[in-house]
Amino acid sequence: MPLMNGVTHSILRVLDHLQERGDEVLVIAPSAHDGEAAAQVKGAEVHRLPAVPLAGYTNVRVALGGVYRVKRILAEYAPDVVHLASPFVLGWRAAQAADQLGIPTVAVYQTEVPSYAARYGVPFLENWAWTRVENIHLLATRTLVPSTFALNQLRGRGIPRVRMWRRGVDTARFSPEKRDAGWRATVAPNGERIIGYVGRLAVEKQVEDLAALTGIPNTKLVVVGDGPQHAILRDALPGALFTGFLGGDDLARAMASFDLFVHPGEFETFCQTIQEAMASGVPVVATGRGGPLDLVENSRTGWLYEPGDLSAMRSRVQDLVGDDAKRRAFAAAAHASVQGRTWPALCADLVQHYQDAVAAVPAVACPTSRKGAQL
Known part of the structure; x- marks a missing residue:
């Protein structure tokens, strides 16, 4: 089972689409933490590289080896295009290998890794990390970004x-129809308004900022997710309910049963959980930086607040939990705003980007074979 996050989720949906099209796909990925891994995922062949766990994340693996190993794999498979999913370590090797082989690459900027440096107490690594990001995307035939903020960020560099x-977003899975009165009664037996967060419990998500919501009358904070900050956050948010990781129908039920979704992270290039909350008919309060700028429309589908202004976050939450009519209006607008953002449509756009990248490197292109490699 791969580590489930926004990047993994999008890769799986892309693999579904490519399988339906009849494309041949090779996935090159780090070895699994338990030593066991499927030979295929969503119809794609999987080639595992030796890997070690990232400190603090036993499920996050960093592939070992150099460019030559990846180059050999790509040369043998001979793909038409290489998809670099949130590249940084393995993706950097793949970008170099593909460039040396003359194979077009589509690099997807999904994670603002350089900005994590200060959050993890190593701000001196930020410039180095940006240099790595720039080198990867300078080599790429095409770079894809999920938000206006990310577009301007990379173009500015x-x-x-x-x-x-x-x-x-899966609007069938994430829907207001999944709201569950029984679940709500269990979580908030006194009829409290439920404030929810869904995501990894990691430093870069700034979940500890939710402590600013402590003491808002008639509310219950629910934190869905797991990660290395789990124990620390339990201490920081003693009144919150921690559900642990939820997936499938359990996640859809929890999301739709929230009254309000709050995401305090400042380093989201997109933020898929915001889109899932909106599809579930739940208004959002989020930081006014990164992906949320494109997703949340102030005073219509939710509220944005200045990064770091936790008093503003608290007041925006109070505004919505204290006004049922306004919250319902925001919820309806949020739900309507994401209709039509289907994965089939977005994946069809991605295939067009592949085709454009192949066309840009005609000497190596073999568009009729429909083979690709994902890293």
């Missing part, structure tokens, strides 16, 4: 050939 590719 001189990255060429950048295009927008947003994320789809």
